Amino acid sequence: MKYDVAVLGATGMVGQRYVKILSKHPWFNLVALSASPQKAGARYGDVVSWVIGGTVPEEVAEIRLSKPEPSEFKDIDIVFSALPTDISREIEPKFVSAGLTVFSDSSPMRLDPRVPLVIPEINADHLSITAFQRSVLGGVLVKTPNCTSNVLSLAIKPLIDLLGIPEHIDAVSLQAISGAGYSGLPSMAIQDNVIPYIKNEEEKMLEEPRKIYGRVSNMTIEPNESLYIDATTTRVPVLDGHTVVIHAHYSWSVDINEVLKAYENFRSYPQELRLPTAPEKPLILHRAVDRPQPRLDRDLGNGMSVSIGRIRIAAKRGGSVVKLVALGHNTIRGAAGNTVLNAETYISLGLSKR
Numbered sequence: 109m110k111y112d113v114a115v116l117g118a119t120g121m122v123g124q125r126y127v128k129i130l131s132k133h134p135w136f137n138l139v140a141l142s143a144s145p146q147k148a149g150a151r152y153g154d155v156v157s158w159v160i161g162g163t164v165p166e167e168v169a170e171i172r173l174s175k176p177e178p179s180e181f182k183d184i185d186i187v188f189s190a191l192p193t194d195i196s197r198e199i200e201p202k203f204v205s206a207g208l209t210v211f212s213d214s215s216p217m218r219l220d221p222r223v224p225l226v227i228p229e230i231n232a233d234h235l236s237i238t239a240f241q242r243s244v245l246g247g248v249l250v251k252t253p254n255c256t257s258n259v260l261s262l263a264i265k266p267l268i269d270l271l272g273i274p275e276h277i278d279a280v281s282l283q284a285i286s287g288a289g290y291s292g293l294p295s296m297a298i299q300d301n302v303i304p305y306i307k308n309e310e311e312k313m314l315e316e317p318r319k320i321y322g323r324v325s326n327m328t329i330e331p332n333e334s335l336y337i338d339a340t341t342t343r344v345p346v347l348d349g350h351t352v353v354i355h356a357h358y359s360w361s362v363d364i365n366e367v368l369k370a371y372e373n374f375r376s377y378p379q380e381l382r383l384p385t386a387p388e389k390p391l392i393l394h395r396a397v398d399r400p401q402p403r404l405d406r407d408l409g410n411g412m413s414v415s416i417g418r419i420r421i422a423a424k425r426g427g428s429v430v431k432l433v434a435l436g437h438n439t440i441r442g443a444a445g446n447t448v449l450n451a452e453t454y455i456s457l458g459l460s461k462r
């Protein structure tokens with residue numbers, strides 16, 4: 109039997125990705141949607157400005173929007189939340205205390221030690237604390253990392269498996285316009301331009317990977333303080349797809365062939381279980397010197413694969429620097445796709461109530 113699921117913030121950039129992924133999902137039945145309260149009662153197809161290509165799935169277009177209130181979702185097995193930051197801070201805890209299971213993309217509570225922040229290829233085990241959450245909070249809350257932290261964290265996983273935590277990592281992001289939401293950036297601000305600052309983003313690229321690479325202890329998540337990432341985040345005139353240039357510093361000499369092999373062979377739990385939204389390859393290694401590129405590579409693995417290219421090793425005094433360029437789809441791997449994969453992982457681990 110399928111799980112009944114719903115999407116909050118269903119008309120937005122991330123919400124539309126949910127609609128697309130969930131409308132044909134083998135485990136999930138998309139039965140309810142909401143947007144801002146004034147749209148409650150409207151037919152989804154009449155109020156959404158569909159911007160992600162293709163057309164609104166017919167059966168979803170007919171759904172009447174619910175009010176974004178827990179009482180409207182009481183029979184739903186999993187609620188996916190793509191709410192704006194301030195709204196989610198107020199609404200998601202109400203859903204959780206009403207006993208609902210919420211998988212969310214928004215930033216509030218991502219760093220709460222009792223809330224798993226999950227990329228299933230890295231830390232599926234952190235989902236184990238949802239059983240404890242249910243006993244103390246009534247419901248469940250699982251977060252997906254920020255879109256750039258997500259690409260960065262996945263991109264360094266084979267390196268960490270092979271060589272351990274680097275001395276430090278320098279990272280520069282080139283982030284797409286859709287990362288700021290549907291009405292986030294005026295076209296006059298971003299056309300023909302690069303904006304060298306994104307508010308609150310650089311802190312997330314340090315704190316979130318630390319939590320993702322942390323460990324569960326006494327039903328809380330202890331961050332991995334040995335991971336140090338110094339990031340500069342920028343906005344560029346690309347529609348979808350965040351690029352991150354990564355330099356990982358090690359205090360010994362590193363063999364390029366071993367690094368390449370680690371990237372070629374990387375697979376993890378979702379691939380072993382062949383979960384419906386898991387890409388066959390979570391990381392795709394490009395050998396051509398001019399890849400990855402957002403326009404060419406963001407949709408690989410249905411937007412769930414992160415592309416890795418330009419792997420080089422530079423000698424530095426007393427060690428080496430592994431350099432690479434990573435690219436991932438910000439509203440799919442960096443949001444809705446990762447979150448649906450989190451829900452599939454949660455179910456596959458036997459943690460769901462049903």
Ligand SMILES: NC(=O)c1ccc[n+]([C@@H]2O[C@H](COP(=O)([O-])OP(=O)(O)OC[C@H]3O[C@@H](n4cnc5c(N)ncnc54)[C@H](OP(=O)(O)O)[C@@H]3O)[C@@H](O)[C@H]2O)c1
Nearest residue numbers: 117118119120121122143144190191214255287289290443
């Ligand atoms: N865009 C990305 O790449 C990305 C990546 C990772 C995480 N995120 C996070 O995901 C969340 C959604 O981002 P987005 O880019 O999809 O934003 P967005 O395009 O601005 O969409 C926001 C959604 O929230 C709804 N909404 C607005 N006010 C509301 C209210 N008072 N009550 C209930 N719903 C309300 C909007 O409905 P209306 O259409 O009625 O206004 C819309 O459906 C944010 O927390 C963001 O930080 C985004």
